[in-house]
Amino acid sequence: MEFNLTDTAKNHIVVVAHRGVSGGNIPCNTTASYDIALKQGADMIEVDVSKSIDGKLFLFHPFMEHAHLNKFLLTSLLPYSLIKKLHYVNYDNTPTQFNLCSFDDFLEEYNDKCFINIDKFWANPKKIYNDIKRHNMLDQIIVKSKPDKKVFDILENLAPDIQYMPIVKNTHSCHDLLKSKNINYIGVEVLFDNENANVASYEFIEKMHKDNVLVWVNSIIYNYRNQLSAGHSDDTALTKSEDLGWGWLVDRGFDIIQTDWPLMLINYLKNSGKYKKQPL
DSSP: OOOOHHHHHHHBOEEEETTSOOBTTBOTTSHHHHHHHHHTTOSEEEEEEEEOTTSOEEEOOTTOHHHHHOOSSOGGGSOHHHHTTOEEEOTTSOEEEEEOOBHHHHHHHHTTTOEEEEETGGGSHHHHHHHHHHTTOGGGEEEEEOOOHHHHHHHHHTOTTSEEEEEEESOOOOHHHHHHSSSEEOEEEEEBSSTTSGGGSHHHHHHHHHTTOEEEEEOOOSOTTSOSBTTOSHHHHHHTOHIIIIIHHHHHTOSEEEESOHHHHHHHHHHTTOSBOOOO
16 A cells, blocks of 8 residues: 555645544553554554664653653663563553553554654664665655754655655744755644744745645644644634634644544544545
8 A cells, every 4th residue: 555645635634643542541652542543533643762772662752651651760771671561551540451562563563554653763763764664664654853954964864765844833944945955855844833923824835835845733732831833722622612723723724733632633624524625
């Protein structure tokens, strides 16, 4: 099966499940959370990749051991033989049946299933890239970063074929530079703290589309004091107005929405007639 994110985005709003779908006894960054996200209709899952002290890649958000494992330790300082025996805890800090998953097992499981955004790629770019290549999954993978010369050099020298999106806030000053480089620049993730920010404008999104660049926006909230999309968020959609939360983002012309609530977002998009893209 071939994956083409640009073609998918031309057909419908691309929905990204942030760390899968977690809740109750299902922790994030587990295969259970990813399977649930896909059952709910997500096009893409976002995963965090870490490395053990003996060089084994596995899925886990660095420095979240206390939150997700209820342990005061650093998995990066442990051998994988111990890491694979660790269990996630649920929202009540009660141990679950879910272990940490190796990156190789994850790739094997989700080959040909969905798009995948790999977070924390830059901590181990060569090793992660080689594993992706070995599984023949480049068309499924997207990596992102803040604009940085070191990152651009890594992409050009190591992985010019991997799909890349810079993460920019309020303005996007490196668009022309990225177009000139030997980088597979397919989109841009935009953060904005007010509706009048350049990257939230119709004009900006139209320019990106003319240059065949997708525009990714986040309705997730890490910290309510630091909004990623000027308050047009999951929280707003679920507690105030879906139109003001998710609908505003779609009406602006964004192609990709990352959410913690994929099923409810997709239901809203379909019920409101906003899911399918209108032909030009």
